[in-house]
Amino acid sequence: MSVFCLRSNALPRARAGAKLRAYVIVLTLTLLAGLNWTARAELPFPLADSGYLLRTWGTEHGLPENSATAIVQTRDGYLWFGTFNGLVRFNGDQFTVFNPANTPQLPSAGIVNLHADQRDRLWVSTYAGLVLKDGTQWRTLGTNEGWPGNPVRSFTERKNGDLLMTTFDGQVLTVEHDRPTELPPPPGEPGQGYLGTVDESGQWWLAQNRFVGFWNGQQWIPVRIPSPPVGRSAVACATARDGGVWIYIAKQLLKFRGGSETSRFSLPGLKGGIWSMVEDSRTNLWICSYDSGLFQVTPGGELRHWTTTTGLGTSATRVVFEDRERNLWIGTSGDGLRQLTRQRFFKVGSGSSGFRARSVSPARDGSMWIAYYDAGLFRQDEAGIAQVLVPGPTNAGTYGLSVLEDRAGRLWYGDLDCCWWRRGQDRFEKVPLQPSAGAHVSALFEDSKGQIWIGTRAGAVVYDGTGFQPLEPETGLPRGEIAGFGEHQTGVLWVAGSAGVFRREQDQFIAVRGADGQPLLGVLCLKADVDGSMWMGTRAAGLIRWRNGKLDRIGAEHGLPDCEVRGLIEDEQGYFWMASNRGIVRASRKQLHAVADGAVPKLEVQLLDQHDGLPGPECFTAQPNCARDASGKLWFATQKGVAVIDPVAFRLNSPPPPVHVEQLNYHVRTTTFNAKEGPSAGVLKGGEVRLNAPFSLPLRLPPGANGLELEFAALSFTAPEKARFQYQFDGNSSDWKDAGNDRLIRFHLLPPGDYVFRVRAANNDGVWNEAGTSLAFSVLPFFWQTRWFRFGTGLLLVGLGGALVWSWSRQRIARAMERERLVHETQELRDELTHSSRVSTMGQLASGLAHELGQPLGAILRNAEAAELLMEQAPPDLEEIRAILTDIRQDDQRATGVIDRMRSLLKRRPVERIPLAVPDLVQEVAALVRPNALQHKVQITIEVPRDLPTVCGDRIQLQQVLLNLLLNGMDAMNQQPSGTRRLIVQARKTKSQMVEVSVQDSGPGIPAQSLDRVFEPFFTTKAHGMGMGLPVSKAIIEAHEGEMWAENRPTGGAVFWFTVPVAKGDRDA
């Protein structure tokens, strides 16, 4: 799981005089000490009933040692851990280790305690001395700089920045002007350390088993302890968030305010030696015991004890720290680091109730019905979960598919074989379904009139309160699988199934069609909106909004994390929750409308998954697979159990993550590299240079630097895997390029010039740090020629040779500058060429598109003429005229759709790389060429599996390539007999994380002598061709890091192949 990643950090300066030595040291240190690991901890799991998800980090993830003695977060967002084998900085992904080997100012690798002060300095207490890290400066405070000689046990800072330190042997110091001064010793047990804390008025407090008291400016004033300990007692103290201090002594938790005790808890269950105590922002008090586990005193006063056996996995706790995102970090002695994240989803039920939940439905009495595929029908209420037996010829209850309690109190339960129903507590009875094989009741729905709609694999049945009525094909609803029902705001029933989406008007089902007139296939769920829209979740096309006959789609390009939407539900706060393949997606209804209207380009969504406590990322396609109970909580049936979330309690992880560029690597030709270029530069073998943040500015890269790598981090710790990055490179454009969750970017070719690299990031909830960070650097042009010039002066050929070299170097410089200019121009030209080639390709579509447009326009004309005639009649048939007007509007939208589709491809638009679904790409292009195919009598077969991983690319450019290949294929078959013209589009995933797409025709094939020339510019076999289609396609594919090639099939016809890389999120581990 862990990826071993070798690199150096905070390397010593390589001074020119000690260049060689520095290289050796750097190399050695890098190999020996400065190890930096990529940390990929296993997914979090819920600590039963605690409300937290637990995650464990250890040496296998890059910690130098399995302990964390102290934890702090510096203002720049990094987390710092003290271990017995070095100081560790954590960015959510990698642990960077500082130890005496790579940081000589550290006197010892054994870290006892840490403190980040208000001036953003880091105090490091080691076994052998105190170190103050201020920015990039490390300062060691030895005994002659005021270090007491004994390791510092506790740091306490008050609001004005004064610091109180206590040592293990009983000394107490304050720090003024960074120099520790000793305070008079308190009257406690000599030689025993104190723990310090501070109250809201800035008064220092100390606690020890023989003394608890505060400093009044002159002396230590003891406070009275109700039942003081006899002999040694575990002691701890902490600042109370609502004022005062907490003191734990002799199994009592006391709160002092202004010198007197204000409240007291007895904690007899708490045992063992205490290392530290802290109160978190939710006012939980956490007490870390050396050997008896972790104790949590909840705001309600309840004591929770977490040990090895209660799920924490350790009992040797040392420290608890709450980061800015309110994650809790627990340092242990020898058991690694624990992270506690608040759970958002809670799982319902137990192992005995089954795992593969299909459907949930709230009951009128406040309980919840659950249908499990692997266990049958269950009921969850306050008392727990219990099975409800469904009688049947066999154990029919086993394969539960859907469940519904209607408003009349009837219970409906569908399984693989039949559908059951009962009134109240009556016996279950069978619903008469169509006698086709396998009922497979996939959808149950109650409409506003109280009718129950039952959808099965073969069709639908409706119960109107008196009897069951099968919906035969005469009603307009074809036979086939039903995915779900919905009811429009106006009371019109909608149904989605394998034959498309239908709307019921006057007992007849009318197909809802797309702008191209095709039925809407692949719709999995329906959700009516109060504004009269109908939302449709689809298998691969994301979310579709129907509004007044117009369809708008929201897909991956709008930021929808998954284009498969299997369930849709709205909470009372105006948010939609979508059950998808990758988790539950949350988005505001208002924003979904704005995106569908085209007013907002991108959605702000949250993808909630295992990191939020969701038991499984997938919900099955079933209705209802999600439900809202009377209290507003949302229930989801996932393939690993039922999860419930309270949307009211949902809080965004709102702090934007700090973004840092951490490292810059590049290659140089070793002969031209001068180590003076960067103070923290290190050259590794092969001319590789690694520079670490903080970079010394201005950052100048030597001539010929190439293979640039930039590593960056977003400091969000709730679910670092879900961080997302975007970057810009030239600083000229305002377009951000998506880097997914990659924390590294490579640029192979780097012409001389000035660059600004900007990066920004979002955390797990999609909250962006819009500003991000930037790094300016320049790549110097070649000037090593001047050294040649210097050598030249030493030679006799000063005059001629020098002049030659001089003029040559001028040319080189001029060329370098020219190249810099050309890079931009070439890019512009390439975009221009790509665009004009696309326009020319679209030209070939023109006749087909004219036909596509002609249909609706012709229909509009006929309708208008008919209306004119009808108006002349007395009385005019207004019903018919109304129908005409509806049709005219629909045809107008249809025509607009054709134009929009055309325009989206013709539009000049910056290139973007986003995850794309190959089946959608192919289908959209196929829809474009369909009229041409019809004209040329070409049969197009698409064999693209639905479950292909998404690819990373530019939608329009990839469609351009496909379009080109399809049109070429059609042209190639012009001379074939009309019944034999076939185009086959296939796609499959290859082993090398690519998707391979092929377009195969049944034409005569490519003449053998032309086969290797087809990708050459201006090479064409067509009378009207420009010869640019294929070269541009190949250039597009190569820019996508894919390949393109052509072959002749042995059975005749040509095949064109291209490959595109699988999107990062979809790659195999």
Next chain:
Amino acid sequence: MSGPVVYIIDDDASYLRAVSRLLRAAGMQVVIHTSAVEFLADLKPAATGCVLTDLQMPDMDGMALQAALHQAGSLLPIIFLTGQGDIPTSVQAMRRGAEDFLTKHAPKDVLIAAVSRALSRNEQAIAEQERRRALRARFELLTDREMEVLQHVLSGELNKQIADKLDIHERTVKLHRTSITTKLKVHSVAELARLVQAAGLFPHLWQAGTSSGQPAPPDFPKGQ
């Protein structure tokens, strides 16, 4: 449904609905189909009216439909509708006897006029067919041998030539001819030729040398 019907065929449901509305509003009876196959499946032999079909359709296009109707001996005239004027196709369609060839955007009056013309043409064709059927009924009285002799007579052959070809006696040929004229109630060969032509029999006999659809009567030798 009685009376002539305009059968409209178009794979585009919306245009289909619109054009049917227009023709209904213009007082015509209309039956719609979204594919030619479907239309052919539903077509009754006795159907009267005309066909208004889209030229470009998946599965079976307008030209294929024309061929199928022709083969089935249907009298329904065909008007083609096309999204864009495609000259080679229209020429081909007209040559095969299409009634008209219109674009989908043709003005209402042109469309309605074309349909009306097609309907009246169908009416005429049916009347014509009816008449021929009545005429042919008369020919059913003739024996096979008499039909054979009739063909030779119409080819302008002399009795002895006919006798030679059929290997019968010349007198027998004369007997057959008398029998033919008696049964068909004609008085001269010219009259006989007109009757045969009106009944649409032996069309191969008047194909040669005719360019208009109307076959010219054969050049009969004067006298016997």
